[in-house]
Amino acid sequence: MRQLLAKPLFFNRRIIFYLVILLSLQCIIAYGALLVFDSLPSSLTDIPDDHIVFRESQRGTVNLIRMQINENKDRPLQEVVDELQPYFGYPIEVLPSHTSLPHSINKELAELGFAYDGDKEVVYIDLKEGHLLQLGPIMMRDILESNTMSLSVFLVIWALFSAIVFFILIYFAFSAVWKDLVSIRQTAEQLGQGNLKARTENVKGWLFKPLANVLNNMGTHIEHLVSTNQTISHAMAHELRTPLARMRFELSMLEECDDEQEKLLLQKGMSDDINELETLINASLSYFKMQQSNIELNLTSVSLKQWAEKVCQSLELFKPKGFELVCHSQDVKALIDTNLVETIVKNLLLNAFKYATHKAVLNLTKQDNRVIIEIDDDGPGIPFDAREKIFMPFARLDTSRTRSTGGYGLGLAYVKLMAEFHNGKAFVVTSPLGGARFVVSIKSGEE
Template sequence: MRQLLAKPLFFNRRIVFYLIILLSLQCVIAYGALLVFDSLPSSLTDMPDDHVVFRESQRGTVNLIRKQIDENKDKPLQEVVNELQPYFGYPIKVLSAKTPLPHSIKKELEQLDFAYDGDKEVVYMDLNNGNILQLGPILMRDILESNTMSLSVFLIIWALFSAIVFFILIYFAFSAVWKDLVHIRQTAEQLGQGNLKARTHNVKGWLFKPLANVLNNMGTHIEHLVSTNQTISHAMAHELRTPLARMRFELSMLEESDNEQEKRQLQKGISDDINELETLINASLSYFKMHQNNIELNYTTVSLKQLGEKICQSLELFKPQGFELACNCQDARASVDINLVETIVKNLLLNAFKYAAHKAVLNISKQENRVIFEIDDDGAGIPFDAREKIFMPFARLDTSRTRSTGGYGLGLAYVKLMAEFHGGKAFVVTSPLGGARFVVSLKSGDE
């Protein structure tokens, strides 16, 4: 419960922190934008120059003062200025025409009879009588020349409104993305806690939907691996019970027997059971090793016809008496891992020798970039509902296996696993001979 409360609190603190950072950045950006905008030429911004604006704003005042002076020519200039001074919020001074002024100010006086000095914020009037009237300094409100407090308040207000609008836009733009991330995180947490059935089904955005699909596929794959490993573990435990039970029975009989010949038979049975256990353990370890590690394929271009005939000849000694093995192979060349292919085909043919009645046929052909191996037999066939099960480790249709029948149900599991390593697949269908047809499709390395 504390963790659930701590997450929103931490989230709120992070939001406040981000908001403060955003406000600070907005203030810096706003001030920089004002400086840059103010420095741009008026031809670009379509705004008059500050100097011209301030000067023209005083034109009416200048004309009124000039008119007042002209109407009171009989009075001394200083007396007229003193009478006007109370009406203005800035000082008015009379200067000599010889007062040194900047060149730009003199030029402006010659052209307009009045000029504005932006540096001193002063207006000069040429009275054309040897005197110049100085108006100012005049207080002008410029945001860039305001005091620090005023500028700071402006920037904060501007940044606050900007941040609010920005957050609203971000919320509507990324709320769906945030929800997708929350669903993905929850699924990942559930998978990490052992709930292998957890999946992400609510991700709709194009940005994270591929990630959700990858996570779902990973969860499915992990669930399959765990389920397979559990099945293998249970099956292996069942396989171990059979020879162990026989050994326990044989040991009990050995203790009670007084017949030397019977004792030797029981001792031989115990030795055979030990060998069977060792064989089972080694076969299981080999399967697990192959299941967990990738096999590095060694592609070699071979003739499919020669490869098929070679495999069939190598199994002549293993055929039951009177059994017929036919080899129909296409005269084509393909790039395959020879060792892997031979292991796959030999496993299937030996399986056919065990379960077929009288005949088995090996067909090898090349179709586009695939090499197809088909092994037909005239046995009892495989029931439809068992065609997936027989490729599972330790799976057998006949559950009454003894030492005489042999096998642990790993042969077809090997075949499927090796086919998948070779970029292919293995499955079983009904054979034209009436029994089973095992089909292995492998990817050719020359395409």
């Protein structure tokens, strides 16, 4: 419960942290934008130069001072200036006519009769007759320098509103993506913790939906592999237990037996059981090795009819006495791995020889780019609920096995595996003969 409460708290703190960072960045961006905008020429911004604005703002003051001085020409200049001083918030000073001024100031004085020095923030008035009047320093500053507190408040307010609006837009734009990512992460964590039934159900965004599908497919595949491996492990343990139990029984009988002939029979039985264990282990290793390998198909163009007749003839010696084997094949060409497909057909036919009553029928056809193998028999058939199980390694409907029945339940597992190597599938249905119909569909290469 604490973890569930801690996650929202952590999430809220992270949101606040991101909001503060965004606010600071917005202030910096806004101030930088003002600096850049202020440095642009007036031809681009359509805003007069600060120097001109400040100079022209003093034109009225300059004219009024001149008028006042002209009206009092008969009085000393300094006396008139002293009378005017109380009306101004900055000093007014009479300068000698030979005062050294920058070239740009002298140029403005010559053209306009007054000039503004932005560095010293003073206004110079040319009174003619060799007199020069200085007004200032005047407390007029650039907008980026004057009233820093007001500028800072403006920047903070602007950045705050901008950050909030931007954050809200980002939240609504990416909240669904965030939820998808959280859902995918939770599923991955559950899979990592061993919950193989965990799936990502509520991912709707187009960006991460393919990733969720891949994760779900991976979970399904892992769950199937683990379940299959558990089933195989249990089945293999059962297969190993049977000959071991016989060997233990034979060993105990051997210890109590006094008859030499009977001892030889028991020893032979133990030797047969050892051979059976060795054969089982080798067959199991071969199957697992094939399961883990990526076999490269050796495709050959063959006539299905001729090839099927040859396979059926090679099995004549294995048919039970009085058993009827019928082979039907379409007379067409197909690209197949003859070795793998021959193993598929032989395994299915040998299986039919074992369980069918009197008859088995092989049908081999080509449909579009696939070769269809169908084998019907008149045996007891396969119950519906066991039709997937029989293709698993070591699986048999008859759980008991003696030396007479033989086999390890790997034949049909090999059939399914080799069909999958051919990008195909294997399944079983009910046969028109009353027994089972095994169907294998494999992909035929392009000729």
